[in-house]
Amino acid sequence: MNEFAELVGNSGPVTVAGGKTRWHVGGDVHPEAREVRAPVGVVSYDPAEMTVRVNAGTSTTELTSVLAESGQRCALPERGGTVGGSLAVGENHVEVLGRGWLTTSVLQVTYISAEGKIVRGGGPTVKNVSGFDLPRLIVGSLGTLGLIGEVILRTNPIPPQSQWFESNDADPFSVTSQVLRPSAVLWNGASTRVLLEGHELDVAASLRSLSEIGAWNEVQGGFDLPKHRWSLTPTQLNTCTGTFVASVAVGTVWRDEPQPAHALPPSVIDISKRLKSNFDPTGRLNPGRSVF
Amino acid sequence: MTTSDEALLADLRRVLGDRVRADSAERALLRRDASVFEGGSAGPTCLCESTEEVQQVVQIALAHDRAIVPRGAGTGLAGGAIPLGSPVVVSLSRMNRILEVDTEARIAWVEPGVVNLDLTKYLTPLGYHFAPDPSSQQVCTIGGNVGNNSGGPHCLAYGVTNAHILAIEVVLADGGVVTLGGLNAEPAGYDLRGVFVGGEGMLGITTKVAVRITPNPPAVRTLLLSFDTPRDAATTVSAVIAAGIVPAAMEVMDQRITIAVENYVNVGYPRDAGAVLLAEVDGLPDGVEIDAKRIAEIGREHGATDVRQAQSDEERMLLWKGRKTAFGAVAQIAPNYYLHDTVVPRSKLADTLEEVYRIADEYDLAVVNVFHAGDGNLHPLLLFNGQEPGIYDRVHAAGAKIVEASLAAGGVLSGEHGIGVEKQPYMHQMFSDDDLDHQERLRHAFDPACRSNPGKVIPVGHSCADIQSLRATPEGVWG
Numbered sequence: 001m002n003e004f005a006e007l008v009g010n011s012g013p014v015t016v017a018g019g020k021t022r023w024h025v026g027g028d029v030h031p032e033a034r035e036v037r038a039p040v041g042v043v044s045y046d047p048a049e050m051t052v053r054v055n056a057g058t059s060t061t062e063l064t065s066v067l068a069e070s071g072q073r074c075a076l077p078e079r080g081g082t083v084g085g086s087l088a089v090g091e092n093h094v095e096v097l098g099r100g101w102l103t104t105s106v107l108q109v110t111y112i113s114a115e116g117k118i119v120r121g122g123g124p125t126v127k128n129v130s131g132f133d134l135p136r137l138i139v140g141s142l143g144t145l146g147l148i149g150e151v152i153l154r155t156n157p158i159p160p161q162s163q164w165f166e167s168n169d170a171d172p173f174s175v176t177s178q179v180l181r182p183s184a185v186l187w188n189g190a191s192t193r194v195l196l197e198g199h200e201l202d203v204a205a206s207l208r209s210l211s212e213i214g215a216w217n218e219v220q221g222g223f224d225l226p227k228h229r230w231s232l233t234p235t236q237l238n239t240c241t242g243t244f245v246a247s248v249a250v251g252t253v254w255r256d257e258p259q260p261a262h263a264l265p266p267s268v269i270d271i272s273k274r275l276k277s278n279f280d281p282t283g284r285l286n287p288g289r290s291v292f
Numbered sequence: 293m294t295t296s297d298e299a300l301l302a303d304l305r306r307v308l309g310d311r312v313r314a315d316s317a318e319r320a321l322l323r324r325d326a327s328v329f330e331g332g333s334a335g336p337t338c339l340c341e342s343t344e345e346v347q348q349v350v351q352i353a354l355a356h357d358r359a360i361v362p363r364g365a366g367t368g369l370a371g372g373a374i375p376l377g378s379p380v381v382v383s384l385s386r387m388n389r390i391l392e393v394d395t396e397a398r399i400a401w402v403e404p405g406v407v408n409l410d411l412t413k414y415l416t417p418l419g420y421h422f423a424p425d426p427s428s429q430q431v432c433t434i435g436g437n438v439g440n441n442s443g444g445p446h447c448l449a450y451g452v453t454n455a456h457i458l459a460i461e462v463v464l465a466d467g468g469v470v471t472l473g474g475l476n477a478e479p480a481g482y483d484l485r486g487v488f489v490g491g492e493g494m495l496g497i498t499t500k501v502a503v504r505i506t507p508n509p510p511a512v513r514t515l516l517l518s519f520d521t522p523r524d525a526a527t528t529v530s531a532v533i534a535a536g537i538v539p540a541a542m543e544v545m546d547q548r549i550t551i552a553v554e555n556y557v558n559v560g561y562p563r564d565a566g567a568v569l570l571a572e573v574d575g576l577p578d579g580v581e582i583d584a585k586r587i588a589e590i591g592r593e594h595g596a597t598d599v600r601q602a603q604s605d606e607e608r609m610l611l612w613k614g615r616k617t618a619f620g621a622v623a624q625i626a627p628n629y630y631l632h633d634t635v636v637p638r639s640k641l642a643d644t645l646e647e648v649y650r651i652a653d654e655y656d657l658a659v660v661n662v663f664h665a666g667d668g669n670l671h672p673l674l675l676f677n678g679q680e681p682g683i684y685d686r687v688h689a690a691g692a693k694i695v696e697a698s699l700a701a702g703g704v705l706s707g708e709h710g711i712g713v714e715k716q717p718y719m720h721q722m723f724s725d726d727d728l729d730h731q732e733r734l735r736h737a738f739d740p741a742c743r744s745n746p747g748k749v750i751p752v753g754h755s756c757a758d759i760q761s762l763r764a765t766p767e768g769v770w771g
Contacts, residue, residue, distance in 0.1 A: 046535035049637050060434055071536055088476060103486055104455045117726045122702035125635040127452065127667040129441045129490050130705040130715070131749060132731040136454075136486030140478075146730075157536035173396075180509065203576030231478040235397050249398070251477030264481050265359055267470035271737050272482050278733035291481050 001110060001118050004149045007036045010116035013235075013287045016147045018085025021060065024258075025089050026148075030287040038084045039150050042066050050155045051107060052184065056084025056148040072155040075105035079225070082147040090140025091229065094222055096250055098183020098197050102139060105154045109135040111146030114280040124152050137275070143286040145279040159183075159197040164221055166193045170214025173238065178213055179206040185224050185248035187215060189240065193222050205269045230259040243264040264292060300380070311339040311386075318455065322381055325366045325372060326428070328630055328684075329713055331374030337363075337381040342736045343461060343469060343499040344568050346382055351467040353380040359743050360465065362497040364404065364436030366555050367428040369631055372492045372711030375699055376747035381496055384435045390414055391500070394521075398505050399458060399475060404435025404498045408442075411503070420505040423450035426708070427616055435498045441490030443708030445541040446572075446616065448666035450506060452708065454489040461500035465739040475502060487734060492710050493745035495738035509574035512540075513584035514602040515613055517591040518565035522661065524595035525567040526642035529665040531590045533573070533638060542666030543570040549622070549660040549673070556621035559614035562598065569596075569665065570615055608769070612740050618662045619673070626658065626675035629730045630687050634698035635707040638668045648672045655690040658686065669707035670698065694723070710748045710750040721750045 006015055013033040014287065017023075019087075020157055038056035041061065045052045047070035060076050063083055067073050069145070076086050077093045093099045100182045108122035121134020138146055172187035175194055184195040194210065210216055223245045230253040237246045237253065245254045269292070276283075297314075304312045322334035335358060338349045338576045353360045359379035375381060377439035393419055395418055400410060408429040412421040418691040425444035426432055432442070436504040438460060445450045447664065450456075473485025519525045525544045544555070546567050561568060569591065573583040588599045602608035602629050622629050636644045645661060648670065652659035658675040674690055676683050695705060695718050705715045705722050719728060732750050734743070 038589045046637075046639070050533060050538075051637075070729055090483075100447075100451070101455065103483060104451055113726070113730065120723070120727050121730065123635075123722070124702055125637060125668055125704050125707070127443060127447070127669050127707040128634050128704040129443075129452075129710050131711060131719060131728075132734045133441075133454070133487050134730060134734065135490075136483045136729075137734060140483055146484075149495065154353060158540065176416070180507065181440050197441070197491075198576070198581050199579040201582070202576040205576055205578060228686075230476070231476045231480065233397070233475040235394075235475075236476075262480070265470060267464070267468050268472070268481060268484065271470070271484060274737040274740065275482060276393055276736070278737050279730070 001039065001149050004039050005116055005118050008112040008116055008147055011284070012176065013284050014147070015286045016084065016143050018057065018082030019080055021079065021081035022085060022089045022091065024173055026289040026291060028288050032275050033287055035149070038082070038147065043115045043150065045070070047072055047155070050125065051152055052155055053152045054083050055150050056082065056087070058083045060086055066154055068158065071158050072157045073099065073152045073158050074153050075099045076153070083151065087139050087148055088141065088143045089152060092252065094186070094225060094247065095184040095195055096247070097181065097185070098195065100156065103136055105150055106135040106139055107154055108152040109138045109148060110150040111138055111148045113146050114282065114285050118149070119146060126154055140207065140291070142291055144289060144291060147285065161195045161200045162195065163203055163217045164193055164195050165210065165216040167214040167216045167217045168192055170210065170216070171249045173182065174213045175210065178209045182206070182265050184222060185247050187237070187246045188223055188244065193219060218226070225254040226256045227288050228258045242286060261292070293300065294758070295597045296356060298476060298508070300352070300358065303352045303356070304336055304338055304349060304380070307345060307352065308338055308340070311341070313337040313339070321705050322375065325371060327369045327371045327712070327714060329371030329374055331376050333377045333378050334375040335380045337383055339383045339386050341386050343463065346463045346497055346499050347467055348467055349380060349382055354467060354743065359746050360497070360520055361745050362435070362493040362681055364433035364439070365407070365428070366432045367436065368440060368685070368712060369633065369709040370714040371524045372710050372712035372748055374713065374744070375612060383698065384498070385433065387499065393418065394480070395420060395505070395507070397475070399502055400505050401500060401502050401648050402434050403500060404433060404438070406434045408434060408437060409552040410431050411589040414510070415505055417510050421458055421508055424453045434501055434503065438489050438501060439491065439493045440502055440710045442671070443664065443667070445543050445664060447666065448542060449538050449540045454486060456504045457485065457489050457501060457607060458462055458504055459502040460485055460488055461474040462496040463499055464496045465741065465744040470579065474633070490710070492712060493736055494748055504622050510581045512572060512574040512578045512608065514608040515571045515584060515587055516561070516600045516611055517569040517571065517596045519569065519595055520566045520597060522567040523642040525569045526645060526665060528569060529595065529641065530590050530605040530638045532587055532596055533582065533588065533666065534574040535588060535655070536588060537573070539571050539583070539666060540574045541570070541572040544568070544663055544665040545618060546661045548625070549618055549662045552621040552625050552660070553614045553618050554673035555624060557613055557617050559610045561614055565597065569609060599653055615662070622660065622673055622675065625660070626677060628678040630674045630676070630691060632670070632674070632691055632694050633709040634703055634707050635667065635669045636698050636701040640701040640703070641668055642740055644670060644701045644703070648694055651690050651693045651697065655686045657686060659688055664707070667707060668703070701730045713748055716749060716751050738747070
């Protein structure tokens with residue numbers, strides 16, 4: 001982390017790059033910003049604690065593979081890119097119902113401040129309310145408040161059984177009232193794919209319940225996801241048209257075109273501006289990029 | 293009463309009439325919460341009934357240059373709700389309506405004064421519940437849960453309060469009203485909702501909350517495992533997690549508290565066990581059978597002398613009643629107790645527990661342990677008689693050692709009670725100056741003048757300038 005802090009320094013515009021898989025999110029970075037990369041590698045991993053300490057520059061593919069060796073997984077999306085990049089963008093896994101929300105999976109975050117200092121928020125344990133929740137603030141902040149260097153993430157056991165099923169006649173909005181805890185319910189306007197996970201007998205029982213609302217065939221995975229994420233309420237999804245994949249009961253929709261920006265309330269913007277100016281008074285962190 | 297108090301009271305009464313309380317009994321009562329700490333003098337207490345009233349009270353306090361302290365049920369255990377200086381107390385307990393329940397979207401809008409258990413009771417016939425279940429759930433409020441990011445036994449699988457809050461309407465310290473978060477999947481902007489939860493009333497006052505409601509699982513199995521020693525119980529907990537099982541709850545009680553509970557409510561706990569582990573799994577019927585059987589096996593492999601599975605809902609409720617009344621049962625052993633709250637990595641539970649017993653011995657104090665073992669969340673209760681001269685110094689010193697031992701084991705200051713004034717002096721042991729500086733920058737973004745619940749969480753010397761002028765500093769509130 002010391003090297004990363006030195007790299008970031010304390011003056012001049014700077015941007016951090018991961019895999020650049022979601023480089024478009026939040027707008028273009030000022031071309032003069034110096035590009036840095038966060039440290040790479042899993043720092044420590046104790047499966048029995050269900051936590052992993054990992055450098056932000058680590059690819060999500062590598063992390064996924066390290067965790068899988070011990071029968072575990074985490075809430076980070078598995079769509080390429082790095083751990084830090086995924087957290088900065090704040091993107092949840094498409095199976096968020098089964099994996100948990102990204103923000104609640106980040107236990108501790110260590111970042112480099114605009115002044116080039118190493119700052120730590122949160123704590124290493126699975127439960128912690130010691131002080132204000134800086135990890136929440138940093139996740140999804142697009143590197144505008146601090147550049148993520150290392151995080152401790154909560155992990156979870158990979159369920160004994162994971163199976164995707166597809167139906168062309170079931171009402172996607174009835175799935176969650178038929179089965180207790182589906183790990184994903186995806187709908188593209190024509191068909192519905194559901195991920196059932198757990199003990200083999202539970203998956204079989206859930207499939208029997210699903211059969212009450214339609215005919216289901218096993219498939220190898222969910223849908224291919226278009227590039228852009230839209231954030232809707234779960235009850236708005238039934239208005240989706242065109243090409244899309246919607247995460248039922250969550251509200252995320254993937255589409256080819258970006259979601260039109262909608263203005264945040266002025267009071268939210270006031271607090272956000274104060275945050276930005278308190279954390280990055282000279283505006284040197286990822287200039288040009290905005291969370292609005 | 294000073295002249296400024298009279299002018300303040302007059303202004304507040306113009307808005308709230310007789311719902312402004314300022315008599316000496318009320319002020320004395322509100323100097324405390326459920327912790328051992330007491331504050332300065334509570335200013336006028338305003339029993340607000342709407343967001344608009346909260347907003348007006350905050351604006352009046354601002355005009356009179358007075359700080360504000362939000363207050364729910366006052367069940368906090370870290371002194372987070374006690375008044376420092378002479379702030380206006382904004383009581384939310386009368387804002388206790390469940391405004392809307394949408395089972396399709398799995399959301400309920402509630403006012404902050406709704407009692408945690410009342411919400412679950414309301415939702416039960418609909419097939420849902422509110423997952424966070426602090427031990428104080430019969431009296432604590434949702435607004436307080438938001439302020440403290442409260443936990444509870446079932447947060448092991450379901451997550452603490454933050455995982456169950458979607459949107460919060462807040463009255464800021466400058467009197468503005470803002471809604472943080474939203475019902476959509478990933479609200480745009482910084483996660484202001486996420487950071488507000490656990491803000492201990494220092495980021496503003498909660499006036500309305502959208503909570504996620506959780507479907508009741510169709511099957512639940514509750515096991516009571518008996519062990520010769522707390523170490524055996526703790527190692528069983530680690531082994532269950534290591535085996536890839538995440539139970540809904542795993543709670544451990546040592547022998548002394550088990551006997552006290554048994555004397556108090558007679559729920560059938562074994563009096564001869566060195567420790568008991570209450571483990572619960574929920575979900576679909578087949579899966580819970582498999583997990584319950586495996587937990588029993590793991591328990592036996594780690595020294596369980598007896599494994600009992602609740603055979604009926606009544607028996608299950610009885611077993612939980614014992615756990616949930618543990619703190620009440622302590623009153624039989626000693627007139628006073630000081631409940632600590634730290635978290636250690638699960639693998640360090642057994643060692644840290646033994647250290648806690650050693651520390652209590654060193655300070656000649658009795659200690660009992662009842663805790664959320666699955667999360668590594670320790671709750672040692674130091675027992676004492678408050679009338680004994682000098683006892684608070686010993687209790688304080690032993691508590692400090694427990695915190696140090698938890699941090700040395702790779703743990704944190706608090707798992708669910710928060711920092712308040714209690715853990716403020718220890719913040720430097722967990723965080724660097726730069727870490728604390730950034731926590732303060734966060735606080736200033738919400739409340740630049742530090743008017744909302746000043747003097748808490750961030751250690752003195754790191755806090756807003758106005759805190760330096762508070763009449764009661766955290767050092768002075770002990771005992």
